[in-house]
Amino acid sequence: FHLSNIAKIRPILSLRDAETLIHAFVSSRLDYCNVLLSGLPNYAIRSLQLVQNAAARLLTKTRKYDHITPVLSELLTPYTPARPLRSLDAALLVIPSINKKSLGFRAFAYRAPYLWNTLPLHVKEASSVENFKSRLKTHLYSLFYGLP
Numbered sequence: 001f002h003l004s005n006i007a008k009i010r011p012i013l014s015l016r017d018a019e020t021l022i023h024a025f026v027s028s029r030l031d032y033c034n035v036l037l038s039g040l041p042n043y044a045i046r047s048l049q050l051v052q053n054a055a056a057r058l059l060t061k062t063r064k065y066d067h068i069t070p071v072l073s074e075l076l077t078p079y080t081p082a083r084p085l086r087s088l089d090a091a092l093l094v095i096p097s098i099n100k101k102s103l104g105f106r107a108f109a110y111r112a113p114y115l116w117n118t119l120p121l122h123v124k125e126a127s128s129v130e131n132f133k134s135r136l137k138t139h140l141y142s143l144f145y146g147l148p
Contacts, residue, residue, distance in 0.1 A: 002026060003022075003025075003026060003055060006025070010058060015059070018059055019059055022058065026051065026055045027052075030048060030051070030052065056071055056072055057071070060074075077094040078092070078093060091121065091124045092117050093112075093116050093117060095114050095117065096109055096110060119139065122135060123135040123136055123139050
């Protein structure tokens with residue numbers, strides 16, 4: 001509902017204004033229940049993913065049948081230091097600045113890069129999704145049970 005209303009006025013909105021509206025009416029609703037959504041089956045997550053993809057298409061003015069993956073990867077900003085540092089090869093993401101007093105640190109746009117940056121490099125450099133899941137599961141178990 002909100003996406004269709006935003007789509008009607010999107011031609012007269014700047015990118016920043018459109019982003020603000022989408023975050024206010026769409027992303028905030030999805031972020032609100034982040035913890036509850038984590039255990040849902042794939043069929044339920046698919047409908048939520050479609051909403052996020054539609055929001056990304058609307059924001060970037062991408063056509064309905066264009067692939068969204070390249071668009072989404074452009075929304076995440078890799079960290080590139082101004083001078084050569086050891087963190088250059090760490091596969092880090094830029095964490096957006098937020099107002100922590102307003103609970104912005106709970107938003108997905110902040111938490112996703114933050115959590116990604118805390119993962120060890122061997123987990124982030126997995127060659128496939130299945131390999132990533134396996135390495136992530138091993139890493140989380142070792143954190144929980146205090147294993148080396």
